[in-house]
Amino acid sequence: MNKVNKDNFKQDSYKYGFVTDIENEKIQKGLNEEVIKLISMKKNEPQWMLDWRLAAFERLQNMSVPKWAKAEIEEIDFQDLYYYSSPKDFKEKPKSLDEVDPKLLETYEKLGIPLTEQKVLAGVAVDAVFDSVSVATTFKEKLNEIGVIFCPISEAIQKHPELVKKYIGSVIPVTDHFYATLNSAVFSDGSFVYIPKGVKCPMELSTYFRINASETGQFERTLIIADEDSYVSYLEGCTAPMRDENQLHAANVELVALDNAEIKYSTVQNWYPGDENGKGGIYNFVTKRGLCKGKNSKISWTQIETGSAITWKYPSCILRGDNSTGEFYSVAITNNHQQADTGTKMIHLGKNTKSKIISKGISAGKSSNTYRGLVSFHRKAENAKNFTQCDSLLVGSECKANTIPLTENNSNSSSIEHEATTSKISDEQLFYCMQRGLNAEEAQSLIVNGFCKEVLQKLPMEFAVEAQKLVSISLEGSVG
Amino acid sequence: MLDIKNLNVSVEDKLILKNLNLSLGKGQVHAIMGPNGSGKSTIAHTLAGKPNYDVNSGEVSFNGEDLLSKDPYERSLDGLFLAFQYPIELPGVTNASYLKQIVNAHRKSKNETPIDAGEFLKILKEKSKQLDIPMDMHSRFVNTGFSGGEKKKNEVLQMDLLDPSLIIMDETDSGLDVDALKSTAEAINKLRNSDRTFLIITHYLRLLEYIEPDFVHVFQNGSVIETGDKSLASKIDQEGYN
Numbered sequence: 176m177n178k179v180n181k182d183n184f185k186q187d188s189y190k191y192g193f194v195t196d197i198e199n200e201k202i203q204k205g206l207n208e209e210v211i212k213l214i215s216m217k218k219n220e221p222q223w224m225l226d227w228r229l230a231a232f233e234r235l236q237n238m239s240v241p242k243w244a245k246a247e248i249e250e251i252d253f254q255d256l257y258y259y260s261s262p263k264d265f266k267e268k269p270k271s272l273d274e275v276d277p278k279l280l281e282t283y284e285k286l287g288i289p290l291t292e293q294k295v296l297a298g299v300a301v302d303a304v305f306d307s308v309s310v311a312t313t314f315k316e317k318l319n320e321i322g323v324i325f326c327p328i329s330e331a332i333q334k335h336p337e338l339v340k341k342y343i344g345s346v347i348p349v350t351d352h353f354y355a356t357l358n359s360a361v362f363s364d365g366s367f368v369y370i371p372k373g374v375k376c377p378m379e380l381s382t383y384f385r386i387n388a389s390e391t392g393q394f395e396r397t398l399i400i401a402d403e404d405s406y407v408s409y410l411e412g413c414t415a416p417m418r419d420e421n422q423l424h425a426a427n428v429e430l431v432a433l434d435n436a437e438i439k440y441s442t443v444q445n446w447y448p449g450d451e452n453g454k455g456g457i458y459n460f461v462t463k464r465g466l467c468k469g470k471n472s473k474i475s476w477t478q479i480e481t482g483s484a485i486t487w488k489y490p491s492c493i494l495r496g497d498n499s500t501g502e503f504y505s506v507a508i509t510n511n512h513q514q515a516d517t518g519t520k521m522i523h524l525g526k527n528t529k530s531k532i533i534s535k536g537i538s539a540g541k542s543s544n545t546y547r548g549l550v551s552f553h554r555k556a557e558n559a560k561n562f563t564q565c566d567s568l569l570v571g572s573e574c575k576a577n578t579i580p581l582t583e584n585n586s587n588s589s590s591i592e593h594e595a596t597t598s599k600i601s602d603e604q605l606f607y608c609m610q611r612g613l614n615a616e617e618a619q620s621l622i623v624n625g626f627c628k629e630v631l632q633k634l635p636m637e638f639a640v641e642a643q644k645l646v647s648i649s650l651e652g653s654v655g
Numbered sequence: 656m657l658d659i660k661n662l663n664v665s666v667e668d669k670l671i672l673k674n675l676n677l678s679l680g681k682g683q684v685h686a687i688m689g690p691n692g693s694g695k696s697t698i699a700h701t702l703a704g705k706p707n708y709d710v711n712s713g714e715v716s717f718n719g720e721d722l723l724s725k726d727p728y729e730r731s732l733d734g735l736f737l738a739f740q741y742p743i744e745l746p747g748v749t750n751a752s753y754l755k756q757i758v759n760a761h762r763k764s765k766n767e768t769p770i771d772a773g774e775f776l777k778i779l780k781e782k783s784k785q786l787d788i789p790m791d792m793h794s795r796f797v798n799t800g801f802s803g804g805e806k807k808k809n810e811v812l813q814m815d816l817l818d819p820s821l822i823i824m825d826e827t828d829s830g831l832d833v834d835a836l837k838s839t840a841e842a843i844n845k846l847r848n849s850d851r852t853f854l855i856i857t858h859y860l861r862l863l864e865y866i867e868p869d870f871v872h873v874f875q876n877g878s879v880i881e882t883g884d885k886s887l888a889s890k891i892d893q894e895g896y897n
Contacts, residue, residue, distance in 0.1 A: 598746070602706060607743035609727040610703050610736075611813060612760035618728075621756060625747030625796070 192417030192447055195282045198263040199306065199388050206253045208232065211360055214259050218329045221336060231349045231359035238353045245545045245577060246485050246514040248458065251423060258361045260306040260388035279303075279310050286414060287641075288383045299379040299410075300325055302366045304395060306388050309364045314378060323407075324369040325380050328396050331367035338369055342400055346429040346466045346493070355462040358394045358427040365395035365426065370405040370436070379408050379635050384424075386415035386446070386457070392423040399429070401436035403469065408439040408635055413482070415447040419455045421484060426461045434469030434496065439477070441634050442490075443642055446482035451540075451652070453512025456484025463490035467499035470525070475502040477633040479642050480515060481649040489547065491520035494528035494559075501530040506627040508649045509542030509574070518548035518579075523556035523589070532563040535627040537646075538574035539653035545577040552586040559589040567597040568626050570619070570653050598626075620647035656681045656852055657702075657722075657821060662713030664701050671697045673877035675713070679821075682849040686863055687856045688888060689874035690896045695856050696740065698874075699825040702854075703737040704730050717821065732764040736819035740826040742806040745797035750809065753797045754779065758816050782815050786842050804835035811842045822846070823854045828862040840865030860892035 202213045211232055215225040240251070262276060275290070283290050283303055290303060290311045300314035302325065309327030318325050324335060332339050349359045366382040386393045401407055415422065424446060430438050440463075449456025459482075465474035476490040492501025503519035521530035530550065538544040550561045567576035578595050600622050608618035624631070624643055631642050657679040664672040671694040679685050689695040701708045702715065704727035715722040722730060745753065759769045770778075783790060786808050798806050807827060814822055824843075828836055843866055847853070855868060863871070863885070871888045873881040875896065881887065 601743075603743050604745060606703075606705055606727060607739065608745070608757075610731055610739075611757040611817065612728050612731040612764070613757065614726070614728045617756075617760065621748055621753065622745060625745060625749075628747055 189417060189447060191286060191414035191445065193285065194416040195278055195387050197276065197278050197387070199260050200263045201257045201388065201391065202259040204255060204257055204390075206256070206258065206361070210258055214361060214363065217259065217261075218332070220329075220332055223336075223340065224332050227344070227349070228360050231356050234350050235353070235356045235360055238356055240353050244487050244516045245543065245547075246487065246516050248485060249421060251458070253357075255390075256423065257388065257391040258394070259363055260391045261308040262305065262310070275311050279305060282385065282387075283383065286383065286385065288412070299381050302327060302382045304364050304366075304382060304384045306363075306386060306391060306393065309366075318376075318378070321374055321377070322371040323374060323376055324367065326367055328365050328367040328398060331398075335367070335369070338400065339367070339398065342429065342431055343398055346431060346464045347427050347462055351462065354425045354460045355427055358396060358425050358462070362394045362396035362427065365397040365428075367397070368399040368407060368409060370401045370407045372402045373404045375405065376407040379410055381410040381412070384411065384413040386422060386424065389418060390420065390422075392425065395424075395426040397426070397428040399438055399440070400431045401433065401438050403434045403436060406437045408441070410441040410443070410635055410638060412443045413446050415457055417447050417450070417455065421456060421458050423458045423460070424483075426463075428461070428463040430465035430474055432465065432467050432469060432472035432474050432499075435471045436469060437473040437475070438465065439475045440465070440490070441638070442478040442480070443634075443638060443645065444478065444480045444482050444486070445645060448482050448511065448513050449484040451511045453484070456513070457482065459483035459486045459488065461488040463488060464493065465491065465501070466493045467496050467501060467528075469499070470496040471498045472496050473500040473502075475504070475633070476519065477504040477630065478506070478517075479631070479634070479645065480505065480507040480517060481645055483515075484513060486515040486517055488517050489519055491522065492530065493522045493524065494530065494556075495524045497525040498527045499525055500528070503530075503532045503534070504630040504633045505534045506537070506630045506646065507535070507544055508537045508646060509539065509544045510649055510653055511540040511542060513540075513542045515543070516545040516547055518546045520549040520551070521561060522551050522553070523559040523561070523586070524553045526555070526557045526559075528556055528559045530561045532561070532565075533630055534565045535630055536565070536567045536576055537570065537623060537626065537650070538567070538576050539570035539650050541573045543575040543577075545579060547579045549581045549583070550591060551583040552589040554585045556586045557588050559586055561591045563591070563593045565595045566626070568623065569597070569599045570623075570650060616647070616651065619650060619653070623647070623650060656718055657854075658714075658716045660714045662701070662715065663711040664697055665709050665711055666697065666707060670711070671877055672701065675878050677872065677879060679852050679854060681852060683870065684847070684853040684855065684866065684868045685870045685872065686868035686888065687854065687872045687874050687879075688858070688891055691858060693874055694877060695874045696825050699737055699823045699854075699856055702730075702823060703727060703735065728760070731817075732761060734820035736814050736817060736822045738810040738814065738822065738824045738827055740829055742798045742801075742810055744799040746799050748797050749794055750797050751779065751793035754793070754813065754816060757813065761817055778816070782812060785845070786812055786815075787838065788812060803830035804832075804839070807831060807835070807839050808842070811839060811846075814846060820850060821852045821854070823856070825856050826858065827855070828857055828859060836861065837865060860888050863888050
């Protein structure tokens with residue numbers, strides 16, 4: 176029998192664990208007004224933005240870290256972190272790729288995200304965020320021609336202040352919870368997208384987040400606005416070097432869809448998960464929320480969560496516009512000592528609003544995987560409908576899976592359907608596939624990919640194949 | 656082509672096969688008959704390499720190579736096919752993609768390129784038609800919710816696609832009504848040729864009425880106690896195993 180010995184298993188399956196040897200410039204450690212002012216100054220921000228940050232920081236003083244996740248989290252000393260790190264001499268974002276440090280280009284090349292003109296992925300515009308700054312954005316001019324704004328949020332604050340002012344914090348209030356408020360105070364970079372009325376964005380927009388510097392938190396902030404009758408598909412990818420320390424990633428992502436607009440937001444999260452003994456890895460504490468503001472609007476979240484030591488996130492939809500639709504498709508894979516507590520919130524406010532939740536949790540090794548969700552029907556949400564399906568797959572006998580679905584129903588005419596299953600990859604299934612010529616890893620990968628195919632199919636085509644491979648790689652070493 | 660010598664196998668520390676000796680020549684059809692609980696399925700599982708079947712001693716050579724040191728998938732790639740008594744369900748995996756993947760695993764081991772999607776579909780259509788399998792079965796999940804007859808046909812289809820040199824059938828007749836048994840047996844008969852060896856493990860005569868064996872072995876208490884031709888099967892059917 177083909178056994179992969181767990182003792183021999185090394186984390187060589189994480190191929191993004193390298194460090195880019197580049198000098199960086201950090202603001203001194205610690206969380207205080209001085210640091211926030213420095214971040215704002217580094218980014219040349221107008222006064223209103225600094226005031227907004229400082230207001231958030233003031234609120235933070237009376238807030239404490241939430242404790243309710245089903246995860247064991249080591250206490251974080253927020254004064255012992257760097258809140259800003261950028262490649263040295265990075266005063267201003269390079270105007271063209273020729274000016275970008277070749278080491279950075281090489282880094283993204285190694286990550287499979289070529290940025291140079293000759294090699295860029297056709298049909299995908301990429302914003303590359305390295306630690307606290309955006310280092311390159313491709314296809315910007317081409318998108319500009321049709322009125323689509325795709326740029327780092329730091330640039331949008333300067334060039335499109337009216338849009339940023341109007342929408343930032345409109346979906347995730349500054350005071351939402353500790354990590355969201357922290358992000359509002361110290362956020363560094365992330366992407367800004369505006370799709371004008373009537374425009375169907377002709378390419379995938381994508382941001383690739385890379386943490387490189389040590390002892391540094393990454394606080395990305397992304398804001399996507401789809402104006403009336405528009406459409407956009409956006410994808411984010413994330414990786415980080417292998418380190419013994421836990422690093423914090425606390426992002427805020429806000430989406431706003433106006434009348435008849437649709438936003439499709441996909442995530443392939445592959446932050447460093449820590450080693451096989453649970454040492455190191457990213458703390459991925461992220462707030463993602465979309466507002467279906469207009470009638471007939473639609474927001475669809477698709478996430479493939481394979482990385483991070485701890486994942487703690489609930490991409491949510493507020494369905495305010497009548498006939499609006501929210502969707503959540505998730506595959507969360509945990510192996511070794513990883514912990515994931517993830518799910519969604521669907522808040523139905525408008526009439527005839529619909530939501531659909533498909534969650535696939537796969538746990539292997541000694542990991543723990545929790546689906547936590549809320550479906551809430553407001554009093555005025557007449558004829559609102561939800562369908563929820565939560566499936567868990569266990570690999571081995573030392574892992575844990577939990578499903579915590581909550582519902583609040585204040586509408587008489589609404590309906591909720593909920594299905595949940597828990598299954599285990601059986602030795603019989605593996606043996607059956609092996610008897611037909613598949614080796615142990617191929618057999619497991621076939622079964623697992625079958626289990627989450629429904630969700631993988633929702634990814635943009637360019638990434639679906641990669642995601643399938645990632646699913647298999649994440650479980651390497653768990654066949655025993 | 657298959658030689659079993661003094662094979663002793665235990666499952667969960669209980670000795671099931673005791674000094675089993677069996678020799679199968681190329682192109683021959685052998686049947687092993689034995690009472691329920693005699694451990695005859697253990698032969699099939701041991702040959703296929705199922706985990707937890709512990710070989711205490713003995714040797715098995717398959718086409719001149721040591722079989723027992725190989726992983727289950729290597730045995731499959733070497734041409735050994737086990738038709739399961741109860742084919743396993745794989746929810747979420749469509750039958751078509753599964754069949755294509757196992758075909759490609761075998762092609763890869765022969766240094767052939769993966770099969771082209773169009774070509775595969777053509778072959779699948781042709782072979783499904785021969786087995787009277789509707790094409791929509793291939794868009795369902797492997798064996799999931801299949802009837803007993805559909806599961807067995809799917810096993811025969813896999814045999815046909817993988818082109819094995821040794822086919823071991825473990826109680827293939829179980830769970831089939833007379834009509835399904837007959838059509839399954841007919842399909843298997845079509846796969847008989849001078850290069851292909853069969854080992855049919857069964858409790859009853861009825862399957863052997865359709866698939867005529869060259870040799871019949873009576874299996875009891877962990878080893879073969881009598882070997883004969885087809886008439887031995889009829890004798891057992893009339894007189895029982897005692």
